[in-house]
Amino acid sequence: MLLKTGGTSAAQELEAPAIVHLHSHPEGARAFSRVDDESDRVLHDDLAKIYEDGLPHASAIMMPDGELIARTYQAGRYVSLDGSFVIGHRVQRFPHQESSQAPAHTASHRQALGRGTTALLRSLRAVVVGCSGTGSVVVELLSRLGVGELILIDPDVIEERNLNRIVNSTWADARAGTPKVEALAQTIRHNLGELAPRIIPIQGTLADAWGIAATADIIFGCTDSAEARMHLDRMCHHYVMPYIDVGVDLSADEDDGIRYAGLAVQYLRPGGDSLFARKGYRMSVVEAESLRRTNPALYAERVRIGYIEGVEEDRPAVISINMQAASMAVNELLARLHGYRAGAPADNAIRRLNLVEEFQMASTAGPPCPIMAPMCGLGGNPPTG
Numbered sequence: 438m439l440l441k442t443g444g445t446s447a448a449q450e451l452e453a454p455a456i457v458h459l460h461s462h463p464e465g466a467r468a469f470s471r472v473d474d475e476s477d478r479v480l481h482d483d484l485a486k487i488y489e490d491g492l493p494h495a496s497a498i499m500m501p502d503g504e505l506i507a508r509t510y511q512a513g514r515y516v517s518l519d520g521s522f523v524i525g526h527r528v529q530r531f532p533h534q535e536s537s538q539a540p541a542h543t544a545s546h547r548q549a550l551g552r553g554t555t556a557l558l559r560s561l562r563a564v565v566v567g568c569s570g571t572g573s574v575v576v577e578l579l580s581r582l583g584v585g586e587l588i589l590i591d592p593d594v595i596e597e598r599n600l601n602r603i604v605n606s607t608w609a610d611a612r613a614g615t616p617k618v619e620a621l622a623q624t625i626r627h628n629l630g631e632l633a634p635r636i637i638p639i640q641g642t643l644a645d646a647w648g649i650a651a652t653a654d655i656i657f658g659c660t661d662s663a664e665a666r667m668h669l670d671r672m673c674h675h676y677v678m679p680y681i682d683v684g685v686d687l688s689a690d691e692d693d694g695i696r697y698a699g700l701a702v703q704y705l706r707p708g709g710d711s712l713f714a715r716k717g718y719r720m721s722v723v724e725a726e727s728l729r730r731t732n733p734a735l736y737a738e739r740v741r742i743g744y745i746e747g748v749e750e751d752r753p754a755v756i757s758i759n760m761q762a763a764s765m766a767v768n769e770l771l772a773r774l775h776g777y778r779a780g781a782p783a784d785n786a787i788r789r790l791n792l793v794e795e796f797q798m799a800s801t802a803g804p805p806c807p808i809m810a811p812m813c814g815l816g817g818n819p820p821t822g
């Protein structure tokens with residue numbers, strides 16, 4: 438179990454996993470008893486002496502339906518946690534208190550998704566890694582669905598060649614070289630005003646923003662970088678975060694024809710199988726990307742002599758295809774939160790759409806990854822570079 442305390446300032450606390458003392462109330466008493474109060478006080482006073490870092494540990498009680506009610510104990514005071522997440526093939530959140538009035542603009546999707554899922558969206562903090570063709574659409578969709586907080590991560594600025602596909606980017610952004618994350622944040626704040634999510638834009642790589650990214654409740658990976666995918670895979674397991682990966686594969690042939698056009702949306706759950714096990718990225722490409730970033734001259738030389746495969750640059754991109762992939766990714770979130778799909782959630786671990794052959798396919802999740810799954814909840818250091 439991972440204890441995440443809210444706010445960006447909690448980033449440094451992620452380096453120290455918390456101890457959570459858990460017991461059940463099989464009769465369903467929804468409160469800590471006087472016996473619990475006394476035993477927690479003794480336990481937490483002892484833990485404070487052992488760790489001496491001043492960071493909170495927690496206690497939780499589990500109800501017969503799986504709901505968790507949790508609190509921390511610090512300096513003689515009990516503080517209720519905002520809520521708890523249970524992350525499996527479904528994502529459930531048990532809030533400590535019902536959230537306040539739902540904003541008016543969510544009324545129409547509340548009719549379909551109900552109060553519970555709408556309130557859950559409001560309480561979510563999502564990190565979107567990659568804010569370009571698919572990421573910008575994911576950000577737009579999550580904002581309009583009323584997600585509470587968004588952390589946007591992308592190192593690049595808007596260029597004219599991005600205006601074919603980055604939603605909420607403008608001609609003026611391309612002229613000014615506005616960072617993609619800033620352009621999205623500004624336009625969404627402008628469009629939604631007080632209804633906009635709290636947005637934390639970070640111009641940088643995932644490594645730069647690791648501590649803040651890890652405070653999110655869910656990851657959207659909207660990047661075509663193998664290196665970023667590898668880090669997100671690790672973050673999912675180490676920091677107990679469900680991870681939805683969006684991939685678009687579009688390739689043209691020499692005669693202006695389309696050779697392949699396909700989309701894939703993958704749902705990864707911490708402690709389950711990994712994107713690595715699913716061959717969602719190849720280590721040879723991770724290494725090539727890393728070398729290109731850290732030593733461009735050596736990278737160019739190795740590509741020239743055929744020692745490594747060059748990283749594909751400036752790949753083809755079509756907005757309507759990107760939007761379809763982004764919609765599939767956000768619907769994946771809704772399916773995991775709301776559970777509207779027929780069939781078992783484990784059977785939709787990968788959803789593929791082939792636009793040339795016109796078919797859709799869903800694949801079942803594999804067994805727990807022997808490399809990543811044992812790391813579940815252990816936290817860890819940011820990647821270097």
Ligand SMILES: [Zn+2]
Pocket residue numbers: 460461462469470473498
């Ligand atoms: Zn008890």
